[in-house]
Amino acid sequence: MLDSLFQNCFDFLESRGYNRGSLDRPTDTARAALTFLPASKYAGSFWEVQVYAIVVCGGRQYRAEEGFSFAVEKLPYEVGDSIELDKVLLIADGEEVTVGQPTVDNASVTATIVEQYRGKKILIWKYRPSKRYRLKKGHRQSYTRLRIDSVNFG
Numbered sequence: 001m002l003d004s005l006f007q008n009c010f011d012f013l014e015s016r017g018y019n020r021g022s023l024d025r026p027t028d029t030a031r032a033a034l035t036f037l038p039a040s041k042y043a044g045s046f047w048e049v050q051v052y053a054i055v056v057c058g059g060r061q062y063r064a065e066e067g068f069s070f071a072v073e074k075l076p077y078e079v080g081d082s083i084e085l086d087k088v089l090l091i092a093d094g095e096e097v098t099v100g101q102p103t104v105d106n107a108s109v110t111a112t113i114v115e116q117y118r119g120k121k122i123l124i125w126k127y128r129p130s131k132r133y134r135l136k137k138g139h140r141q142s143y144t145r146l147r148i149d150s151v152n153f154g
Contacts, residue, residue, distance in 0.1 A: 051094075053151045055109050056087040064109045064148045074142035077113050082149070085109040091153050098153070107153040111146040118142050 052065040058073040064085070077083060088107040091098045098104055118140040126135040 051151050052092050053088050053104075053107065053109050053153075054090040055085045056089060057085055057146075061089065064111070064151060066148050066151055069114060069145055069147040071143045071145050073144070074116065075113070075144045077144070079113050079115060081113050083111055083113065083146075085111060088153075091151065093153075104153065107151075109151050110149045112149055114145040114147045116142070116144055 050065055052063055054061055055064045056062075058075075060072070062070050062072065064070075075083070086103075086108045088104045088109060089100050089102065091104055091107055098107075100107070119142075120140070122139045122141075124135075124137040124139065126137075127133065
């Protein structure tokens with residue numbers, strides 16, 4: 001299994017213009033391939049094609065794929081609630097890609113709220129020399145982690 005994974009990594013990198021001489025050890029190849037391949041390629045078989053959608057939430061675009069999770073700006077829901085994201089810009093199902101103008105009709109993404117949390121503290125330091133002005137502030141952004149349950153399109 002591991003040898004075939006490395007062989008697929010070699011083949012992938014060679015198709016992108018990398019030669020084997022620069023990537024001698026299998027660990028280097030795997031590390032390099034991990035930077036190019038999306039995480040969904042490791043679910044199931046190595047080259048398995050997944051259904052994914054590009055959705056808009058909070059003014060930002062996210063790649064939504066069944067079983068994966070991502071963080072968005074805080075949403076006013078409780079942990080465990082199921083929500084439906086209906087602003088779907090693109091749906092890809094294997095070789096078939098549907099692009100909306102501006103959104104795809106009859107398409108939605110169902111997600112479950114996994115957690116509400118706050119990010120790392122960001123420090124704001126303002127300083128004016130020779131004016132005795134020093135101001136130190138902190139800020140922590142609130143986030144909501146969503147787990148994608150299904151990508152629905154008709």
